Amino acid sequence: MTGFLGAAWLWVKAAHIIFVIFWMAGLFILPRYLVHHQEALGDPVQAKAWADREAKLRSVILMPSMAMVWILGLALAINLGLLEGGAGLGWLHAKLLLVILLSGYNGWAVSYSKKLAAGQATVDSRRLRMLNELPAIFVALIVILAVVRPF
Template identity: 65%
Template sequence: MIGFLGAAYPWVKAAHLIFVIFWMAGLFMLPRYLVYHQEAEQGSPEAERWIDREHKLRSIILTPSLVIVWVLGLVLAANLGLFSGAPGLGWLHAKIALVLLLSGYHGWAAAYSKKLAKGERRLSGRQLRLLNEVPGVAAALIVILVIVQPF
């Protein structure tokens, strides 16, 4: 379905996918950074480097990508008729729910990064390593929903 985007549809979809890749790359990197940061001695030069790396990742890649993914994704959803009640978009509702959860994960990881910068270490390395898997599982489910469109 091309909808109101007309010939721009494939370009908007391509841009959306490009920024999804950037966002996911950041979501794969930041939790790993958190593990290394937490293992560094507080106040050490190594810990200070992790603080700087995490800040750059959040401000240069993660947050801008998140915003662009949402803007383009909502435009694509509107183009498909999500807001006008088009039938057969159950898969899109599920995808948006997963993207909302992934956005919440993004917020949690960014906040934990800032807490680590202040010296707060509330999770174990094992817990952080387990949380590292969230973006991969979410990405797999989202890809299945988009490609297979099971409902």
């Protein structure tokens, strides 16, 4: 691959994929933590334990890996010609839109974990369980766009 990354292209791509895996691991587990945390709100000891778990997950895995995904992903996208408006990058624009939406979901989940830590449950358990599935749907679509590049 040519572009400003040169021979580093494959290394940057590999690192991007590794951090995507870390981010998705965090996004798959945090919503499940939220369900358990919300159900434990009646028990202050359990609620605090879930709040601590969520805080560790956010600070050690979720937020650092999401930042690296964005940094490396933007470097790859720029290397592909994103800023030059090159033809044939419709798949990349769609992928970026989905990553923006997934980042928004990440922000919502982090915010909701902080609300739960303050004892405020604003989403019913059924809806919270349904929201657990969003990261899987998003990542499936993102992978299809990145691999198949349908447009």
